[in-house]
Amino acid sequence: MNGYSADLAQVCGCKWAATGSSADEVVSKTKVHAKQTHQMNEVPAExxxxxxxAIRPAM
Ligand SMILES: [Zn+2]
Known part of the structure; x- marks a missing residue:
């Protein structure tokens, strides 16, 4: 399956990788993670x- 993943260790320090079929999906899953795990209603620019x-094509 082709898709994208982002190792969140490089983003927020979590041992979790967001995966999706598109980079946008990875971003939206990470936003959900940030909200649920880090109480970030808005993802800071940093x-x-x-x-x-951190987003990489997943082979
Ligand atoms: Zn996190």
């Missing part, structure tokens, strides 16, 4: 930047 850098 975290969003780290997330963009």
């Amino acid at each position: 975290i969003a930047q780290k997330l963009q850098a």
Whole structure:
């Protein structure tokens, strides 16, 4: 399956990888994670930047 993943260890320090069929899906799943786990109603720009850098194609 082709898709994307982001290792959140590089983003928020969590031992969890967000995965999705598109980069947008990875971003939206990470936003849900940030809200539920870190009570971030809005993802700070710094975290969003780290997330963009962490997104990789998953083979
Ligand atoms: Zn986290």
